[in-house]
Amino acid sequence: MRGLLGRRRLPPPLPLFPTAKRATQPAMSRILAKINRFLPASRLLRLLLLLAVLSLIPPVFFHFRLRRFHRMREMKCGWIANPPMVCAHGGDSTNAFPNSMEAFQMALDSRVDCIEVDVSRSSDGVLFALHDR
Structure with missing residues (x-):
């Protein structure tokens, strides 16, 4: 018998080998x-x-x-969260002569944290940048 709303549900099939009633479902x-x-x-x-x-x-x-x-x-x-400080020794000495104004400018352009300059004093009192005495 078909209802107005759709197919009728069939009852579940009977087991082939009936077992004793279980008290609870698994x-x-x-x-x-x-x-x-x-x-x-x-x-x-x-x-x-x-x-x-x-x-x-x-x-x-x-x-x-x-x-x-x-x-x-x-x-x-x-x-990574707290990176080390980058200091250019003598400016950017890979692209210009060390301790020259070009090396210092290139180091500033590459946004280093500091530039280390080796400053010496001549016998007449003038300061100059030179790596070794």
Whole structure:
């Protein structure tokens, strides 16, 4: 007999080998019964719900994985948050002669923290920059 709203549900099949009555259901079947109450009846909607839940797993996984990666990096490389001071010895001596105005200007252009200058005084009292005496 068909109802006005759709197909009639069939009763569950009888077991081939009836067993004695159990006092309680196993825990897993009780959990599945509770979950089935909240799921939609349509197979298509169940599939869409399953795909939606599965699509949330990778972002959550990589979020926690990335947090762990950042913690490990901070432990190994603590200086990243507080970097060391960069001091140019004699200016940028790789691109210009050391202790020259060009080397000092190039070092300032490359945004170093400080420039170390070797200053000496001549016998007549004049200051000059020279690496070795």
